[in-house]
Amino acid sequence: MGCKDKFTHILDSKSKYRLNVPYSAPKKINWWFAPFFVAIWIVLYCTVVLNLSILLPTPLTLKDEPNAPDRFIGERAYSILEGLVSLGPRIVGSEANEVQTVEYLLNEIEKVREQANTEYFDIESEVQTVSGSYMHWTMVNMYQGVQNVVVKLSAKSSNSSSYLLINSHFDSVPGSTGGGDDGSMVAVMLEIMRVIANSSGPLEHPIVFLFNGAEENPLQASHGFITQHKWAKNCKALINLDACGNGGKEVLFQSGPKHPWLMRYYRENAVHPYASTMAEEIFQAKLIPSDTDFRIFREFGGVPGLDFAYTYNGYVYHTEHDRADIVPMGSLQNTGDNILAVAKAIANAPEMYNTKEYEDGHVVFYDFFGWFIIFYTQTVSTIINLVVSFAALVAIGTSIFFMIVRSGLGVNDILKRFALVIGLQVVALLLGTALSLLVALFMDAINHSLTWFSQMWLLIGLYFCPMFFGMGIVPAIYCQYKKRDQLSLGFRIQMFMHAHCVLLVILTLAITCCGYRSGFMPMLAVLFDVVALIVNLITKWHRRAYIFALTVIICQILPFIYFTNISYSFFYTMVPMMGRNGSGINPDLMMAALAVFMSMLFAGFLIPLILFFRKTRILVSGFLVVTLVFIIISLTPAGFPYQEKTAVQRFNLIHARRVLHDFDSSVRIGDSGIYVWPQDRRTSTVNDLVPVMTKGQKVIDFCKTEMFCGVPAYNHRWNKDRDHSFWIDFSEPNIPSVPELELLSKEVSPFSARFVFKFSGPDHMTIFVGTKSDAQIKSWSFNDTAIRENWEQPYFIYFSYGKDSTPLEFFIDIEKTSGNFSEPNIEIGIGAHWVHKNAQNTKEFEEFLDSFPVWAYVNNWVASYESWVF
Structure with a gap:
C-alpha cells in the first residue's frame, strides 16, 4: 500500500479524526462594512507610512554648537x-x-x-x-x-x-x-x-x-x-x-x-x-x-x-x-x-x-x-530563504491536513481543490498583471503616458487597482460558484491565502536560484504569513473563520507598513527618473510592473479577506471602476504630466553647424540645424506650441550614410537614442571659434601608414573615427581597448579639458592589405561643444527657445560638427 493510500485509509478508518458535519453557510458580513475595511489600510498608509517616509531630524544651528x-x-x-x-x-x-x-x-x-x-x-x-x-x-x-x-x-x-x-x-x-x-x-x-x-x-x-x-x-x-x-x-x-x-x-x-x-x-x-x-x-x-x-x-x-x-x-x-x-x-x-x-x-x-x-x-x-539595519551575507540569505520557504510549506501542509480532518471531505477532494485554487490564484495574478500592463499600453497608444509624472496619486487607480481587481475577482467568482460547498467559506479563503503563499515561495526560490539578493522581499511576505498561520494553528483559531481573519489582519499590519513604505520610496525615486529615461521606453510599463510586484507583497494576503463580505463580486469590481475613473481623469487637464519648475519636461537642444568634407577636401554637406534629444516619452506634447518641432527629420535617417549619423552627439547616450532624436534645419549659429584638425604627418610603408594629427577646440569635444575600404586600425594613441577587443566601428572618443587647453596630438596606425593609401583610408569627425554659455545665441534661436512653454526645461548650447576623409 502506497503512502497516499495508507494516509487515506487512516482517515477513513479512524472516525475520531472525521467530523462529518453537514454544510452550514456562515453568515457573511454586510457589504457596507467593506469600505471601512479598506479605509483602515488607507488611514494606516496616510498616517504612518507617509510620516515615516518624509521624517527628517531637526537641524542643529550655530547656537547649538x-x-x-x-x-x-x-x-x-x-x-x-x-x-x-x-x-x-x-x-x-x-x-x-x-x-x-x-x-x-x-x-x-x-x-x-x-x-x-x-x-x-x-x-x-x-x-x-x-x-x-x-x-x-x-x-x-x-x-x-x-x-x-x-x-x-x-x-x-x-x-x-x-x-x-x-x-x-x-x-x-x-x-x-x-x-x-x-x-x-x-x-x-x-x-x-x-x-x-x-x-x-x-x-x-x-x-x-x-x-x-x-x-x-x-x-x-x-x-x-x-x-x-x-x-x-x-x-x-x-x-x-x-x-x-x-x-x-x-x-x-x-x-x-x-x-x-x-x-x-x-x-x-x-x-x-x-x-x-x-x-x-x-x-x-x-x-x-x-x-x-x-x-x-x-x-x-x-x-x-x-x-x-x-x-x-x-x-x-x-x-x-x-x-x-x-x-x-x-x-x-x-x-x-x-x-x-x-x-x-x-x-x-x-x-x-x-x-x-x-x-x-x-x-x-x-x-x-x-529604526535599524538588517544585513547578512548572500550565503546566509540563501539559507534563510530556504528555511522560511520550507517552514511555509510545512505550515500550509499542516493546515490542509486539518481541513481534511474537519471538512468531511476526502484527501483527494481537498488536494484537488487546493491544486485548483493554486491554479486560480495564478490566473488571478496573471489577470491583474495583464490588466495593469494593458492600461500601460493603452495610455501609451493614445499618447497619454506619464500622466502620473507630477500627480503620483494617479498610479493608484491606473496600476494598483487593476491588480487588486484581478487578485479579487477570480476568488470571488469561485466562492460564488462553490456557494453550497461542504468546505466552509473560511477554509476556502484560507486556501487562497495558502495558494498565494505557495506562489511567493516559488518566487522567492526562483529569485534566489538566479543569484539575486532581492529575494528577501517575497521571503518577508511569506514569513509574516507563516507567523499568522502558525499562531492560528497552535490556538486552533483556524477553525473559526473570523478569528482566523483577525489574526491575519493583525499580523499583516507590519508587513503592510513595510512594503508600502518601500513602494513609496521606490516610486518617489523612479517616477522623476522617467522624465529623463529617454523616449525609447514606455515608462508606464515600468510603473505597472513595479505596481504589480509591490501589490503581490502588501495586498496578496489582504484581498482574499474581502470574500467575507456580501456582494463580493460587486465590491471587487469597484477596483475596476476606480481604474476606469482614473483613466478618464488622466485624459483631462488633471492628468497633464508637467508643472513649471517642479516637474518639467526635458529637452536638450544643440544649435549646430555641420561641414562634411570629401577625400579631396571639398564640402560634401554644409548646413546648420538644431539637434534635438528629447528625454521622455511625450515628445509631441510641445508640438502645438512649438510648431518648428514638427519639422524635424529623425537622426536615424542619416545613420546609414553618415558616421555616427553626421551629428555632434554629446556622449554615447545621445547616440544610443538616435532612433528618437531628430534634426531640424535652422539658420546658422554663432560659433565662437572654428575647431582645427591638422594632419601633421603621414608616414607610409608597404602595407601600413601612420597619420599624426593635431586637434584644438573648446573644452568639450567628441572625436569619431571610422575606416574606409579595406583599411583597419592597428593602433592609436587613445585607450586601445576598443581596438584590442575589435569593437564595432565607428569609434567614439569623448574629450574634455579643465585647466590645460594644450592642443591634443594623436596618431592612428592603419593597415591595408591592398597597400593603396592614395584612396580614402579613414574618416574623422569632430564635434565641438560650447556648453558653458560663452557663445551668443542668435536672435532666431532665442525666439525658438522662448516659444517653449514654461513647463519645459530646455538645456541648450552651440556646437559644430566637421568631418574629413584622409
Whole structure:
C-alpha cells in the first residue's frame, strides 16, 4: 500500500479524526462594512507610512554648537552650500569650476585648519591636476587637466598606511548650479571634516577627503585620483556621496562588494539608517539612467565601500531648478549625522589594516522603517530563504491536513481543490498583471503616458487597482460558484491565502536560484504569513473563520507598513527618473510592473479577506471602476504630466553647424540645424506650441550614410537614442571659434601608414573615427581597448579639458592589405561643444527657445560638427 493510500485509509478508518458535519453557510458580513475595511489600510498608509517616509531630524544651528561641539551642524553646512551654489553652474573647463570653486574649497579648508586641534591632527591639502583616459560604456573617455581638491586628515600618533576615502564632486552639468547634485554632499563633507578636525580623536586611520572636479563628464576626476594620486594606493575603504535628487534621506544603495564588515559598521553607527539591496540591484541592472564614482573606485582601485545618494525630488536633478534654497536643512543634518558617525567608526576599524582578509561574499541589507539595519551575507540569505520557504510549506501542509480532518471531505477532494485554487490564484495574478500592463499600453497608444509624472496619486487607480481587481475577482467568482460547498467559506479563503503563499515561495526560490539578493522581499511576505498561520494553528483559531481573519489582519499590519513604505520610496525615486529615461521606453510599463510586484507583497494576503463580505463580486469590481475613473481623469487637464519648475519636461537642444568634407577636401554637406534629444516619452506634447518641432527629420535617417549619423552627439547616450532624436534645419549659429584638425604627418610603408594629427577646440569635444575600404586600425594613441577587443566601428572618443587647453596630438596606425593609401583610408569627425554659455545665441534661436512653454526645461548650447576623409 502506497503512502497516499495508507494516509487515506487512516482517515477513513479512524472516525475520531472525521467530523462529518453537514454544510452550514456562515453568515457573511454586510457589504457596507467593506469600505471601512479598506479605509483602515488607507488611514494606516496616510498616517504612518507617509510620516515615516518624509521624517527628517531637526537641524542643529550655530547656537547649538557650544552645547554640541562634536555634533554635525546643519546650519553651517547649509551656509557652505549657499556659498558654493552662488558661483553658478560649475562645468569642467569653465572659470567657475576650475578657478572660483577651487578657491572657495581651499578657503573653506583653511577655515577648518584654523579651528582644528593641531596638537592631535595633521592636515595636508593639495590641488591635483590630472590627465588620462579609460573606457566608459561604449566610448573612450579622455580628459586633460581636470582638478581634484584633496585633503588628508590624520592623527599625529597614527602610523597606519590604510586610509578611508570620502568622495563627492563639485562640478555640475551644463545649466545647473548643482544644489543637490552634488553641492549638498560637498557641504556635508566640509562640515564632517571640521567636526573631526576639531575633536580630540581617536582616529586610528587617516581620512582622505576627495572633492573631485569632473564627475559629470563623466567620472573623470575620480579616475584620475584613483589611478594616479600618491595616496590612492593607501585608500582601503570608501564612502561615496552623490545625488540624483534634491534632499530627503540619503539612501545606501551600493555596498562592498563582498565586504560585509562595512555594513556592520553602518548598522552599528548610522543614526538614521536607510538602505536597500533591491535599490542596489535595480541600479546595477542599469534601470536607472545614472552612474557614480563608486564604480570607478571599485573597478580601477579595488576599493570597497558604501555608496550613498539623495533620491527625493529627482524632478530638479540636472536642471536649473536644482538650487540650494530647496535643499532641506534637515536632509543635510540627516546625512551629516549618519556619515560622521560611520566615517569615525570605519576610520578606527581594525579591519582597515588588511581589508582583503575580511572579504566574504555579497551582502543582503535593508532598513526597517529607519529604526535599524538588517544585513547578512548572500550565503546566509540563501539559507534563510530556504528555511522560511520550507517552514511555509510545512505550515500550509499542516493546515490542509486539518481541513481534511474537519471538512468531511476526502484527501483527494481537498488536494484537488487546493491544486485548483493554486491554479486560480495564478490566473488571478496573471489577470491583474495583464490588466495593469494593458492600461500601460493603452495610455501609451493614445499618447497619454506619464500622466502620473507630477500627480503620483494617479498610479493608484491606473496600476494598483487593476491588480487588486484581478487578485479579487477570480476568488470571488469561485466562492460564488462553490456557494453550497461542504468546505466552509473560511477554509476556502484560507486556501487562497495558502495558494498565494505557495506562489511567493516559488518566487522567492526562483529569485534566489538566479543569484539575486532581492529575494528577501517575497521571503518577508511569506514569513509574516507563516507567523499568522502558525499562531492560528497552535490556538486552533483556524477553525473559526473570523478569528482566523483577525489574526491575519493583525499580523499583516507590519508587513503592510513595510512594503508600502518601500513602494513609496521606490516610486518617489523612479517616477522623476522617467522624465529623463529617454523616449525609447514606455515608462508606464515600468510603473505597472513595479505596481504589480509591490501589490503581490502588501495586498496578496489582504484581498482574499474581502470574500467575507456580501456582494463580493460587486465590491471587487469597484477596483475596476476606480481604474476606469482614473483613466478618464488622466485624459483631462488633471492628468497633464508637467508643472513649471517642479516637474518639467526635458529637452536638450544643440544649435549646430555641420561641414562634411570629401577625400579631396571639398564640402560634401554644409548646413546648420538644431539637434534635438528629447528625454521622455511625450515628445509631441510641445508640438502645438512649438510648431518648428514638427519639422524635424529623425537622426536615424542619416545613420546609414553618415558616421555616427553626421551629428555632434554629446556622449554615447545621445547616440544610443538616435532612433528618437531628430534634426531640424535652422539658420546658422554663432560659433565662437572654428575647431582645427591638422594632419601633421603621414608616414607610409608597404602595407601600413601612420597619420599624426593635431586637434584644438573648446573644452568639450567628441572625436569619431571610422575606416574606409579595406583599411583597419592597428593602433592609436587613445585607450586601445576598443581596438584590442575589435569593437564595432565607428569609434567614439569623448574629450574634455579643465585647466590645460594644450592642443591634443594623436596618431592612428592603419593597415591595408591592398597597400593603396592614395584612396580614402579613414574618416574623422569632430564635434565641438560650447556648453558653458560663452557663445551668443542668435536672435532666431532665442525666439525658438522662448516659444517653449514654461513647463519645459530646455538645456541648450552651440556646437559644430566637421568631418574629413584622409
